[in-house]
Amino acid sequence: MKKKKKNFISLLIVLAVIISIAAFGYSAIDSKLSKLNTTKISKDPSNLGIDTEKFHSDNASTIKENYVNILLLGVDSIDKSNGTARADSNIILTLDRSHKKIKLTSLMRDMLMNNVGKKSQDKLTHAYAYGGPELSLKVINENLNMNMQNFIKVDFRSFYKIIDTLGGVNVNVKSNEIASLNKYIKEVAVSEKKTPTYLTKAGMQKLNGIQALAYCRIRYVGNGDFERTERQREVLTAIFSKMSSMNISEASNLLDTILPNVETSLSKRDILSYASYVFINNIRTIEQFRLPESKPGYSTDKMINGVFYLDWDREGNIKDLHQFIFEGELN
Structure with a gap:
């Protein structure tokens, strides 16, 4: 499931x-x-x-x-x-x-x-x-x-604004996800007329709204859409962890x-x-x-x-x- x-x-x-x-x-x-x-x-x-x-x-x-x-x-x-x-x-x-x-x-x-x-x-x-x-x-x-x-x-747009309002979320980024993630960061930033902030390393790190949104959009790394849903769970867990202290x-x-x-x-x-x-x-x-x-x-x-x-x-x-x-x- x-x-x-x-x-x-x-x-x-x-x-x-x-x-x-x-x-x-x-x-x-x-x-x-x-x-x-x-x-x-x-x-x-x-x-x-x-x-x-x-x-x-x-x-x-x-x-x-x-x-x-x-x-x-x-x-x-x-x-x-x-x-x-x-x-x-x-x-x-x-x-x-x-x-x-x-x-x-x-x-x-x-x-x-x-x-x-x-x-x-x-x-x-x-x-x-x-x-x-x-x-x-x-x-x-x-x-x-x-x-x-x-x-x-x-x-x-509501998604990345929510993440920014929360002050970002901590996500464990894999090395094979960075190139695709940065591609989506650029796409979203250009669309929103913002300066893109790219990731330079793998591992646990705090992502801002646009970065977290880009992470959730990664589709062609690993097992396609099925693995993309796993990324959603990781972000969701991070969001509720922050919300619990609001x-x-x-x-x-x-x-x-x-x-x-x-x-x-x-x-x-x-x-x-x-x-x-x-x-x-x-x-x-x-x-x-x-x-x-x-x-x-x-x-x-x-x-x-x-x-x-x-x-x-x-x-x-x-x-x-x-x-x-x-x-x-x-x-």
Whole structure:
């Protein structure tokens, strides 16, 4: 089980910081949440690709109450080689009230999906480019038989600003990663009109925001996207280590950095409700999953018209996904 991807770290911080300042007072949090960019999407389940028969059965209300599923989107606003930003990070965030834990399911960006906009098949990452968050929700719901009705989206710029607000993070950089890392440092710095600060050595060292972002973007060193997810875990651990020592004032300032860069379909009431539930129940367990799985036969590299796709076994992956998220409660 592995998690993915670059902006998933930023998205978790949004939730964690809101929880950490819950005692700060409703009015203060409500004021800060007003800085969110709210986007309305369809509330019609059929427009979001939800199987109404499956999720409107006798136990549907129990499933909806016990397992809140939200799509987290990390959008690559720096690399627009195809002219449109793509969602390179697609993660299902599950608030499991039945077992009092949080679950994260990462979906590989190159997964071959059916009915992606006007195309009968295409990569998952392209769904956002074709139709924004609503199409991303629809494609994932249809292909994975899920019931998500809301999303949270951040881009790269919020990520590196968060790291800088934290004062950097300590990361163990391998010698074979330096050349690729410096390439991405230059790319991000140029995009942000900043002077790049390159790394000159391997080993444990403090990375600033742009350097940490570049580290998370390394893709062609080691085992490709799969190893990139391992880098995310290392950065995530470093971030939460620093956050654990933050006081209320520091956490409040971090929200000021994050929230203007977040777009969501969730209402302030929903956000406060979910964050309060996590805080009141002292939920600290975070379980992780990834699709496609690493089981033999569960994924296959596929070339279509010279383009790489990650094909996957529908039956096995979906069965295991539903078991991970709903733990046998979804019929």
